[in-house]
Each structure stands twice: as structure tokens, then as C-alpha cells.
Amino acid sequence: MPGLTIGDAIPNLEVETTHGRIKLHDYVDDSYTIIFSHPADFTPVCTTELGMMAVYADKFEKMGVKLLGLSGDDVQSHQEWVKDIEAYNNGHKVTYPIVADPNKEIIKQLNMVDPDEKDSSGYHLPSRALHIVGPDKKIKLSFLYPASTGRNMDEVVRVLESLRKASAHKIATPANWKPGDPVAICPSVSDDEAKQMFPQGYQTADLPSNKGYLRFTDV
Structure with missing residues (x-):
């Protein structure tokens, strides 16, 4: 699907998250940032993925990398879902913010729309997408997975190390x-x-x- 891709700057959207309102450019600041989207709260693969991001959060922090989740539900739903995520992953805390997008507008601007999957209201759901954004606010790498396939966090770490070495x-x-x-x-x-x-x-x-x-x- 056409839209935001490698080399493009992400829009400086102001978004509502589980940590309050943020502007994307301010959040990225001068760091590498992983923005990752999920089809919906309280779904199996998404729960394991956000949990695994929590498990790897310390590793990403040591690398100077920030995390920003996104799911097509509201903040209250996210906050309730986080309890399940943490319980399933042996108490690893979800310390990163999760963006709310109940109207499915943010996913359009970030090119994270699943062309096939829709919710009960007819809105297109977020895809299982991941952008690695550089300090210059530009997308350096994107992954796109089908809803049935969870991501491998070791591969995310590997490509981050590759990107950082190639930039230096x-x-x-x-x-x-x-x-x-x-x-x-x-x-x-x-x-x-x-x-x-x-x-x-x-x-x-x-x-x-x-x-x-x-x-x-x-x-």
C-alpha cells in the first residue's frame, strides 16, 4: 500500500497515549525510536508481542532506543490490556507509551493500515507494522507482518545494531x-x-x- 516509507520523515502528530499527550518529533528527539502497531487490544499475538517488547525494554534502553506502541483502541482499553500483558510476561512492566487510535486516523498517516482486516464498525485495523525512526525523524527500516505472524525481537535488535553501525x-x-x-x-x-x-x-x-x-x- 502506498504511503510513508523508508527515507520519509514521520509527521509530527500529537497523539493520546497511556503516558498522556505527546508529539512524535518531541518523543523521538535525538534517539532511534521503534514505532510498532498492533491490530487490536486483548488479542493473542499482540499480547505476546507487547509483552516481549517489555522484556526487551532494558536492552533497548541501553542502546539508547525508545519504544512507542500503537493499537486501534482507546487509552482506557490500553490501560486494562496492559494488566494482561504484564501478567502473561511474568510481571515485566510495560514502561513505554501506547498510542490510542480509536478512529483509525493515525495509522493512515503512519502507513500502518491493514488493507483487509476491519473492525465491527467497518474501520480498517492497524497492520502488524514496525518502523525504526532515526534521530532525524526519518524512517530507516520497516517491517510488515500478517496478523497471524508475531515478530522476532532478536531480529529487531540485530537490524538496529546494523543501522547504527552503518550510520557511523x-x-x-x-x-x-x-x-x-x-x-x-x-x-x-x-x-x-x-x-x-x-x-x-x-x-x-x-x-x-x-x-x-x-x-x-x-x-
Whole structure:
């Protein structure tokens, strides 16, 4: 579905949350922020996902990453739902705000609309979407899952580490990369530049083409 995507700035919406009214740009401030939407309160997969976000909250905080949930119900419903989320996840507290969107307007502006699923009033429900927003308020990465499939939080951590390294160095992370693995030096970096930028050294893969574009280093 067309709409907000990677490279676009999120709108500076003022939204009602379980922590009061916030403006999105003020909330993001100078941090990476994960904005994640869910079809509805008191539903099975959503309950496990918000609970797992609570479990990982300390890890995200240490990374300097903020969390912002969104579900298409009102604040009172969210507050009651949080009790179930915390009980199911062994008491891990939901310390992040959850945006209320009972009129399903915010999800349109954030491109988090499920094109197929509707509530009893005929409103389109939120999709199971996740945007990683950078300090510049722009979307750096988006995930979109069907309602039947819950997200993997280890993958969210992995891509965050990849994004942060790529923003700090002229590198990219290869397939199946995980934190601690070597990274690939961007092709735009010459060998001379690479020697200066990566004094720890790098290794070039021996390929049939004899083109030295596949260079790996540790950062």
C-alpha cells in the first residue's frame, strides 16, 4: 500500500497515549525510536508481542532506543490490556507509551493500515507494522507482518545494531550478519581510503571476477 516509507520523515502528530499527550518529533528527539502497531487490544499475538517488547525494554534502553506502541483502541482499553500483558510476561512492566487510535486516523498517516482486516464498525485495523525512526525523524527500516505472524525481537535488535553501525561507518552488514561479525566496506570507499578509515585492516574475498569489491573488516 502506498504511503510513508523508508527515507520519509514521520509527521509530527500529537497523539493520546497511556503516558498522556505527546508529539512524535518531541518523543523521538535525538534517539532511534521503534514505532510498532498492533491490530487490536486483548488479542493473542499482540499480547505476546507487547509483552516481549517489555522484556526487551532494558536492552533497548541501553542502546539508547525508545519504544512507542500503537493499537486501534482507546487509552482506557490500553490501560486494562496492559494488566494482561504484564501478567502473561511474568510481571515485566510495560514502561513505554501506547498510542490510542480509536478512529483509525493515525495509522493512515503512519502507513500502518491493514488493507483487509476491519473492525465491527467497518474501520480498517492497524497492520502488524514496525518502523525504526532515526534521530532525524526519518524512517530507516520497516517491517510488515500478517496478523497471524508475531515478530522476532532478536531480529529487531540485530537490524538496529546494523543501522547504527552503518550510520557511523561506511559499511554494510552482509546476509545473516549478527553483532560481532565482520562487516562489508562500502564500494564507494577506495582501498586507500579503507586503509585510513579501518586501521585494524580488512580482508578482500578472492573472486573469479578478480574484482576487489567484497572487503570485510571489524568495527
